[in-house]
Every structure is written in structure tokens, then in C-alpha cells.
Amino acid sequence: MAAGAGSGRTMSSTFLPVRFWLLMPSWLIIGFFLALPVLLMLVYSFLTKEFRGGVIWEPTLAAYDQFLFDRGLFGDDPPQIEWKYISIFLRSIFQATGATILCLIIGFPTAFFIATRNENTKVIWLFLVTVPYWVNLLIRTVSMKFLIRDSGPLNELLITIGAIETPLKLINTNFAVQLGLFYSYLPFMVLPIYAALERYNFTFSEAASDLYAPKWTILRQILIPIIKPGIIAGCILVFVPSLGAFLAPDLLGGAKTFMIGSLIEDQFKGNAGNWPFGAASSMILLSLVMIVLIYYARAQSKEQV
Amino acid sequence: MFLRTIFTSLIILLTANFAYAGGKLSVYHWFEYMPQELLDKFESETGIDVTMDTYDSNESLLAALKAGKLGSYDVAVPGDYMVEILAGEGMLDTIGDSELKNKGNIEPQWIEASFDPGRKHSIPYQWGSTSFSVNRDVYKGNINTTDIIFNPPDELKGKINVLDSQGEVMALGSLHLGIPQCSTDRDQLKALDSLLQSAKTHWASFGSDIAKDVLVSGDVAVGMIWNGFSSKAREEGANVEYSYPDQGYVVWMDNVVLLKDAPNRQNALIFMDFLLEPENAAAVTNYAQYNAGVKGVTKFLEPALATMPENNPREGAGPGAFVAVCDQETQEVYDQMWTRLRS
Numbered sequence: 001m002a003a004g005a006g007s008g009r010t011m012s013s014t015f016l017p018v019r020f021w022l023l024m025p026s027w028l029i030i031g032f033f034l035a036l037p038v039l040l041m042l043v044y045s046f047l048t049k050e051f052r053g054g055v056i057w058e059p060t061l062a063a064y065d066q067f068l069f070d071r072g073l074f075g076d077d078p079p080q081i082e083w084k085y086i087s088i089f090l091r092s093i094f095q096a097t098g099a100t101i102l103c104l105i106i107g108f109p110t111a112f113f114i115a116t117r118n119e120n121t122k123v124i125w126l127f128l129v130t131v132p133y134w135v136n137l138l139i140r141t142v143s144m145k146f147l148i149r150d151s152g153p154l155n156e157l158l159i160t161i162g163a164i165e166t167p168l169k170l171i172n173t174n175f176a177v178q179l180g181l182f183y184s185y186l187p188f189m190v191l192p193i194y195a196a197l198e199r200y201n202f203t204f205s206e207a208a209s210d211l212y213a214p215k216w217t218i219l220r221q222i223l224i225p226i227i228k229p230g231i232i233a234g235c236i237l238v239f240v241p242s243l244g245a246f247l248a249p250d251l252l253g254g255a256k257t258f259m260i261g262s263l264i265e266d267q268f269k270g271n272a273g274n275w276p277f278g279a280a281s282s283m284i285l286l287s288l289v290m291i292v293l294i295y296y297a298r299a300q301s302k303e304q305v
Numbered sequence: 306m307f308l309r310t311i312f313t314s315l316i317i318l319l320t321a322n323f324a325y326a327g328g329k330l331s332v333y334h335w336f337e338y339m340p341q342e343l344l345d346k347f348e349s350e351t352g353i354d355v356t357m358d359t360y361d362s363n364e365s366l367l368a369a370l371k372a373g374k375l376g377s378y379d380v381a382v383p384g385d386y387m388v389e390i391l392a393g394e395g396m397l398d399t400i401g402d403s404e405l406k407n408k409g410n411i412e413p414q415w416i417e418a419s420f421d422p423g424r425k426h427s428i429p430y431q432w433g434s435t436s437f438s439v440n441r442d443v444y445k446g447n448i449n450t451t452d453i454i455f456n457p458p459d460e461l462k463g464k465i466n467v468l469d470s471q472g473e474v475m476a477l478g479s480l481h482l483g484i485p486q487c488s489t490d491r492d493q494l495k496a497l498d499s500l501l502q503s504a505k506t507h508w509a510s511f512g513s514d515i516a517k518d519v520l521v522s523g524d525v526a527v528g529m530i531w532n533g534f535s536s537k538a539r540e541e542g543a544n545v546e547y548s549y550p551d552q553g554y555v556v557w558m559d560n561v562v563l564l565k566d567a568p569n570r571q572n573a574l575i576f577m578d579f580l581l582e583p584e585n586a587a588a589v590t591n592y593a594q595y596n597a598g599v600k601g602v603t604k605f606l607e608p609a610l611a612t613m614p615e616n617n618p619r620e621g622a623g624p625g626a627f628v629a630v631c632d633q634e635t636q637e638v639y640d641q642m643w644t645r646l647r648s
Contacts, residue, residue: 051633052390053371073498073641074491084648151523171524172509254510255469258647266647269368270469272640 038286045279053273063280085263085281089288092260095174095249096242099181100189103238106182107189108231114190115197129190137184141251144180145171148252172254180248181238188237196230232296240289260285330572332357333366333374333381335559336514338431340592347579353572361514362470363387370396376566379573384557386472386628388427389420391562397426398563404574407581415598419627421560428577429598431533431589432558434618434625435473438535438545443526448548449622451481453527455504462507464526466519469511471643472628473555474501477529480553480626487631494635498642505646520545531557532615533594539615547615553623558598 015022045063047055069079114125132140147154148170155167170176200223208218224231246261255262260281267278332339336359344355360366363384370381375396383391391397408424415429439448444460452458455478457465467474478500479486484493509525520528520538528545530538535547548554561580567573579585586597587605594610610616618625631639 051636052394053368073494073638073645075637075641084645088648149522149524250512254466255512256505256508256510256647258644263644263648266644268372269365270362272644273364273368273371274640 041279041282045276045283047276049274049276051273053268053275055275060276063274063276066277067280067284088258088263089260089285091257092243095177095181095259096239096245098174098178099185099242100235100239102178102182103186103189104231104235107186107234108193111190111193111197114194115200116202126191126194129187133187138247140183141180141247144183145251148176148179171252172256174253176252177249177259180252181242181245184245184248185238185241188241189234192233192237193227193230196227200226229300232300236293236296240292243289244285328352328354329569330355330380330576331378331568332576333369333378333564334359335382336361338382338559338589338593340588343585343588343592346585346588347576350579351572351575353569353575355576364471367391367394370564375564377568378564379567379569380561380576381564382430382559382561384472384559384628385418385420386630388560388562389630392421392426396565398565398567398570399425400563400574400577405578405581407578410581410583410586410599410601412598412600415558418558418560420558427560427562428581430559430561430580431593431595432556432598433532433595433616434549435468435529435531435555435557436477436548436550437527437529438520438538438547440520440523440526441544441546448546449551449619451477451550451552453548453550454529455481455500457507457527461527463509465508466510466512466516466525466528467508468516468529469513471639473557474529475639475642476555476626476628478504480550480555480623483552486626486629487635489635494638494642498645501642501646511647517541531595536594536613536615549618549622551621551623554618554625556625556627558627 044055046059046061048058048060048062050056066082067085068082070082070084071077071079110129114122114129117125146152149155150167150169150171154170155164158164159167170179204222204226205218208222209215213221244261244264246259246265249255249259249262253259258266264278264281264285266272267274267281330353332355334357338359339357344357347353348355358378360369363386366381366383367387367390370378370391371394388397405428408428411424411429415432416424418424418427418429421427436451437454439453439461443464444458446458453461454465454467475497476486478497479488482493482496482500484490484497488494488497510519512519516528516530517534517538519525520530520535521541521543523543528535528538530547532547535545538545561577563570563573563577580589581599583597583599583601584605586599587602590597590602590610591605591607594613594615596616
């Protein structure tokens with residue numbers, strides 16, 4: 001550790017004169033691809049909407065007002081709290097939570113299974129987890145739709161083996177959306193948990209077992225607390241993209257009700273054509289995600305103290 | 306010597322570039338609407354390379370053009386009301402009087418189209434109607450009424466797909482209520498809103514590109530759909546019947562427009578002339594199963610098309626109506642309703 005720190009110091013003094021230029025690429029990437037677009041959205045969310053899409057450069061709070069207050073169909077009723085968009089957000093959070101739980105239930109045992117294989121077969125298992133993800137997300141979501149539709153292979157199989165008599169109504173339900181999101185983001189759960197398990201020293205479990213701790217206690221008291229950062233990272237990596245997804249809700253949920261992603265999409269490329277409102281919804285979504293992440297980061301740092 | 310090398314390479318580069326631009330055409334089109342063989346024929350006849358992107362609603366075409374795609378496409382294929390809107394937004398180029406040699410092939414009733422009088426910006430592509438189709442295995446009752454969509458019988462509740470197209474849904478809803486489109490009357494607008502709110506509880510899904518697929522697969526038993534798309538669903542084995550309701554139905558015409566700032570304007574005009582040839586217009590009709598607005602197509606059409614039930618409104622059907630373009634105030638109310646419908 002000391003040697004590493006020492007070499008770090010000499011390195012930094014060697015590169016000190018050119019440090020600015022060496023950091024340039026990362027600043028450019030962060031600035032150009034992250035800060036600039038977000039800033040643009042922030043600015044747009046405070047502009048006046050142009051009829052049929054586009055913005056007029058006059059500052060206004062109209063977009064946020066539209067999000068929070070309901071002024072009736074014609075816009076001249078006394079303002080009331082607007083539940084429309086809040087319920088879209090709540091629905092999205094519900095779907096994303098469902099997907100995260102599904103991912104955790106399947107992802108944790110999968111990661112555990114892979115981590116406990118021997119070195120040679122581990123690689124193969126990890127490889128197998130990633131194979132489906134070489135196929136485009138759209139294709140995967142559409143094939144999921146084919147699988148679970150009323151006359152699809154899943155229902156036909158279940159009927160043939162006599163498990164059910166009428167087809168399960170899966171397509172166009174909340175569960176179908178969660179299933180689609182689960183399938184889309186499963187590796188994001190498996191891989192961080194696997195990485196945490198990889199570092200876990202299994203002799204702890206053995207020691208606990210020698211002291212007559214039942215398996216459940218070992219899992220709850222030793223394994224899970226140690227790999228908790230991996231689990232939380234996995235949950236965040238699944239939850240956050242699920243929140244803004246629109247492919248799965250559109251294709252599997254029937255697009256009947258908007259999720260956050262499709263609400264925003266509709267403002268830019270759909271019927272509504274209200275760019276500032278789309279930008280404002282994105283900013284609100286972004287703030288929600290930030291709050292979750294900051295909360296997590298603080299909880300983490302508190303634990304480490 | 307050095308200068309000369311630079312000069313020659315510049316010349317080569319520029320001419321190469323011109324040749325490159327000269328051989329291209331960029332088309333922005335609806336999905337599943339252009340037979341590949343016809344594109345191949347165009348390419349081999351003219352040597353022009355065609356690239357085609359697709360969209361799934363008039364509104365998303367408008368949005369893409371607004372968001373900066375104007376200037377990257379030469380032609381697009383908006384529906385009637387969208388031609389009017391695009392022209393109003395200044396997004397269309399004007400076709401000069403003598404620039405299309407086949408302009409005379411347009412059927413007379415489509416020359417003076419309400420959405421583009423005198424055809425200054427557009428030529429007809431196909432026209433047809435929008436209403437809905439019902440799976441006859443599931444429902445055997447009367448389907449000649451818009452109640453099927455807005456106030457469905459019990460057998461059909463929860464088995465309805467609706468086009469994700471605000472203009473057509475609002476128009477059909479207005480026909481159902483017997484109110485004018487783009488009504489400014491508050492009571493009528495409220496009635497339309499509550500109609501959509503109550504109908505929505507019986508709808509299973511929204512989608513345009515899936516409209517045929519969900520009927521064929523049996524995911525739904527009723528689908529709001531375009532007539533030609535419905536006949537394709539029937540050909541693919543779905544026992545569906547297309548309805549021409551008593552209350553009326555939506556008529557539309559898709560049009561090839563010359564976009565403003567088209568990078569290959571000349572090729573766009575060649576393409577439009579090509580599509581106005583009766584044989585080529587008929588090829589599109591044979592594929593999409595709507596109607597061409599072009600004279601002399603009949604002898605190239607597949608005979609079955611003429612008698613196709615989807616193309617022949619029944620005796621006693623209500624009138625067909627184009628989707629109207631609303632003013633800003635009413636359009637904003639429509640947008641409100643549409644979001645309420647989807648939340």
C-alpha cells in the first residue's frame with residue numbers, strides 16, 4: 001500500500017505540467033455528453049412551448065405548473081392538485097420496483113450459483129448470462145410478447161400439459177411489463193452481486209457453520225451484510241433504467257397508460273408536441289433519481305465510518 | 306506543384322461529392338407501405354440510391370421534422386391534414402408548374418384537394434379509410450356502429466386495440482357523438498372527453514404499427530384500423546370484418562410531399578414522377594390495398610382488389626370525413642384529453 005502511494009506521488013509530479021491536458025478527454029466527455037444535454041433540458045423546461053412542437057425563447061414556469069396543478073379541460077378552472085402525472089410517476093415506480101424485486105429473486109441465487117462454481121466453469125456461466133444481451137433490446141421485448149400472448153407457446157404448453165384450461169391473461173398487464181423489464185435488466189443485477197460474492201471469503205460461512213449456525217442465519221447475518229453493497233448496486237442499476245423505460249410498457253403493457261418514459265416520449269415525438277413539458281418531466285425524474293442515489297451514497301458512507 | 310496537387314484533389318473531391326449527391330434519394334415514409342420490388346425498380350431505372358426511414362404516425366413525422374430532420378430528407382408521405390399543417394409550418398417546398406411531367410395523371414378530384422389546393426406541394430400516394438375491424442369468431446352481432454369501439458358489447462370489452470393516432474381517434478369519437486370535429490363548444494368537448502374516459506376502460510391497448518398483428522394473433526377481437534391493413538389481416542388468416550359504421554368513418558389520403566431544403570430535390574421530383582406512372586401507382590395499391598389517386602391504374606390492378614369488401618363502403622354507411630385541422634385553442638384541449646386518456 002505504501003509503495004503504491006509513493007509511486008502515485010511521483011506519477012502526479014511527473015504529469016503535473018500536462019495534467020490539465022491529460023484530463024481533457026474526460027472533461028470533454030462529461031461536459032459534452034452529460035452536462036450540456038442536461039443543461040439544455042433544464043433551460044428548455046423553463047421556456048414557452050410553441051404550438052405543434054418547439055420552443056419560444058420566453059422564460060416561464062408553465063411546464064412545472066402543468067405538472068403540479070390541474071386547471072381543468074379548458075385551463076381556466078381554479079387550480080387543483082394535479083394527480084394525473086403523479087399517478088404516472090407512481091405507476092412507473094411501482095413497475096420498476098416489481099422488476100427490481102423479480103431481478104433480485106432470480107439474480108441473487110444465480111449469482112450465488114456462479115460464484116460457487118470452480119474457476120473454469122465460472123467463465124462459461126457468466127458468458128451464458130450475457131449471451132441474450134447480444135440481441136437488440138427491441139427484438140428481445142418483441143419475442144417476449146410472442147412468448148406470453150394468449151395463443152403463444154407458453155399458454156399452449158401449459159394447456160397441453162393440463163396445468164390450466166383457459167389461457168393465462170398475461171399480455172397487456174402490469175405483470176407483463178415487469179416481466180419485460182426484468183428480462184431487460186437481469187444481468188445488471190447478477191453481475192454486481194456476483195462481483196461482491198467473488199470477493200466474499202467463504203471460510204466465514206464455514207466458520208459460522210462450525211459454530212452450529214443454521215444456513216438461514218449464515219445467509220442473513222453474515223453473507224448478506226457483507227455483500228450488501230453489491231445487492232444495492234444491482235438494485236439501483238435495475239431500478240433506474242426501468243423507471244424511464246418505454247419499450248416494455250409500450251409493447252407488453254399495451255401502451256394503454258403512460259409510464260414516465262412514454263409520457264416524455266409523447267411530448268417530443270407523439271401527439272402532444274410540448275417540449276418544455278417533456279423537459280420538465282425529465283428534470284423531475286432526474287431529481288427523483290438523484291435523491292435516491294444521494295441517499296444511498298450517504299447511507300454507504302455512514303456505514304463505513 | 307504542391308498547389309496543383311491540392312487543386313486537383315479538391316476538384317476530384319468536389320466532383321465525387323456531386324456525383325454522390327446526384328445519385329441519392331432520402332425518403333421518410335410510413336412503415337409497411339412501400340413494396341421493396343418497386344424501390345428496386347426505381348433504383349434500376351434511374352440509378353438513384355434510395356434510403357428509407359419509417360415513422361408510425363403523422364404526428365411523429367411532424368415531430369421529427371421539427372426536431373431537426375428537415376434538410377436531411379427529400380420526400381415524406383404525410384396524411385391529408387398533416388400536409389396542411391406542414392405547409393402551414395413552412396416545411397414544404399413548392400413544385401413548379403412544369404416540374405412534374407406526370408402531374409396530369411392525378412385524378413381530377415384529387416388535384417383540387419382541400420388540404421393542398423392545386424397540388425403545389427404534394428402528389429397523391431394512396432387514399433383509404435379508417436374505422437375498425439371485428440373478429441367474427443368472437444362477435445357475430447351488428448358491427449355497423451361505432452358503439453363497437455366506444456360502447457362495446459360485453460363479449461368485446463377488454464379486447465379492443467385503438468390506433469395511437471390522436472387525429473383519427475378524436476375524429477371517430479366526434480362522429481360517434483354526432484358533433485363537428487374541432488368543436489369549440491365546451492359541452493361538446495366535455496362530452497367527447499367523458500366518452501373517451503368511459504370507452505378507455507374497455508380498451509386493451511393502443512398501437513398503430515401493431516394494429517394488424519394483434520388482430521391476426523387474436524390478442525384482441527376489435528381493432529381500429531385502416532381498410533387496406535385490415536384486408537391484409539384477413540389475408541393472413543384472421544376472420545375479421547371491416548366496418549363502415551352508420552355514424553360515418555374517417556377518410557384519408559397520404560401524399561408524397563417535397564420537403565423544404567431537400568438535399569436531392571431533382572431526384573425527389575424524379576421519384577414523384579415515377580410514382581405517378583399508373584403502373585407504379587398500381588404496384589403500391591396492389592401491395593397496400595388502398596386506392597391510388599392516379600388515372601389509368603385499373604388495368605394494372607389485381608382483380609380481387611376491385612371487389613374487396615374493405616374497399617367498398619356498404620349501402621347505407623355513414624359519410625366519410627377527413628380529419629380536420631383544429632385551431633390552437635381546440636388543439637390544446639384535444640392534447641389535454643389525450644393525456645387524460647392515457648394516464
